[in-house]
Amino acid sequence: MHPAVGDAIGPVRYQPTLTNLVMFAAAMWEFQRIHFDPAWARHEGLDAPIVHGPMLGTFLAQALRAWAGNAGRLEQLRWRNEQLAYVDHELEVEGQVTQVREVDGGMVCDCMLIIRAGATQLVSAEAVVRFSGSGDP
Amino acid sequence: MSVTVAEQVDALQQLIGSAAWPEQQVEVHEADILRYVEATNSAPPDRDTDGVLLAPPMFLPPFAVGGTIGEDGRRARPGETVVVVPGLDRRLMAGCEIAFSAPIRAGETIVASATFAEIYVKEGRSGPMVLVVTEIRYRNRDGEDRRIERWTIIHR
Numbered sequence: 001m002h003p004a005v006g007d008a009i010g011p012v013r014y015q016p017t018l019t020n021l022v023m024f025a026a027a028m029w030e031f032q033r034i035h036f037d038p039a040w041a042r043h044e045g046l047d048a049p050i051v052h053g054p055m056l057g058t059f060l061a062q063a064l065r066a067w068a069g070n071a072g073r074l075e076q077l078r079w080r081n082e083q084l085a086y087v088d089h090e091l092e093v094e095g096q097v098t099q100v101r102e103v104d105g106g107m108v109c110d111c112m113l114i115i116r117a118g119a120t121q122l123v124s125a126e127a128v129v130r131f132s133g134s135g136d137p
Numbered sequence: 138m139s140v141t142v143a144e145q146v147d148a149l150q151q152l153i154g155s156a157a158w159p160e161q162q163v164e165v166h167e168a169d170i171l172r173y174v175e176a177t178n179s180a181p182p183d184r185d186t187d188g189v190l191l192a193p194p195m196f197l198p199p200f201a202v203g204g205t206i207g208e209d210g211r212r213a214r215p216g217e218t219v220v221v222v223p224g225l226d227r228r229l230m231a232g233c234e235i236a237f238s239a240p241i242r243a244g245e246t247i248v249a250s251a252t253f254a255e256i257y258v259k260e261g262r263s264g265p266m267v268l269v270v271t272e273i274r275y276r277n278r279d280g281e282d283r284r285i286e287r288w289t290i291i292h293r
Binding site for chain 1 (some may be wrong): 200237288
């Protein structure tokens with residue numbers, strides 16, 4: 001793989017269901033009810049249960065993995081939540097490579113990503129992915 | 138005379154550099170990784186040359202146990218310093234910044250230490266907000282870094 005500025009990342013689509021959110025809560029052993037209890041979510045003023053922050057981070061990391069494959073290693077990931085991500089909404093992760101640098105014989109890529117639901121941007125993110133050696137897998 | 142948000146933050150800033158909760162450790166099992174992968178529809182995880190399962194980068198084992206769980210399901214960990222800002226009762230996760238060092242591996246014990254990194258006021262559209270940044274460092278028992286996270290929580 002020879003990453004270049006402007007390379008597209010994604011789009012990759014996810015549609016986290018209530019079952020996914022319950023499974024994620026169980027896997028983390030964290031049970032904040034806004035993530036899986038529709039009545040409680042409404043009690044807190046939300047339209048529906050909302051997707052966990054670390055699950056959104058997971059979607060970003062997965063989209064980067066789908067682009068970089070085994071050759072790339074995620075070194076840094078930073079994201080800002082701008083709008084809430086609700087259960088059952090189709091989320092689309094997409095981005096692009098903004099800079100490619102040669103560091104210690106490898107290629108380091110700066111990337112920008114977003115998560116959106118329809119026309120609404122929910123998350124903005126930056127990532128750094130390192131390709132060792134020549135950039136070839 | 139009521140205490141202003143700025144005065145509350147001045148007091149809270151004394152927490153910076155202190156532990157947000159006592160160090161925790163947990164052994165990582167293959168099942169923990171596989172459950173996370175299934176919950177997030179992630180690609181099947183890799184194994185190293187010795188056959189040890191390597192977790193995807195965002196995986197964490199279930200550290201949370203004990204303490205108290207409120208009606209809203211939110212846990213106060215054992216010994217956790219819970220930041221409360223009177224008048225700013227809503228807590229929202231603003232974002233996160235993670236530096237990854239190496240994958241978490243099945244069979245290793247991960248040690249998590251959390252420190253208050255920043256506490257500051259920001260003016261929002263609906264008034265002052267307090268932002269609390271907590272840095273959580275994950276290492277194995279040999280002291281090898283796995284990752285460092287900085288989570289920002291908004292109180293508004």
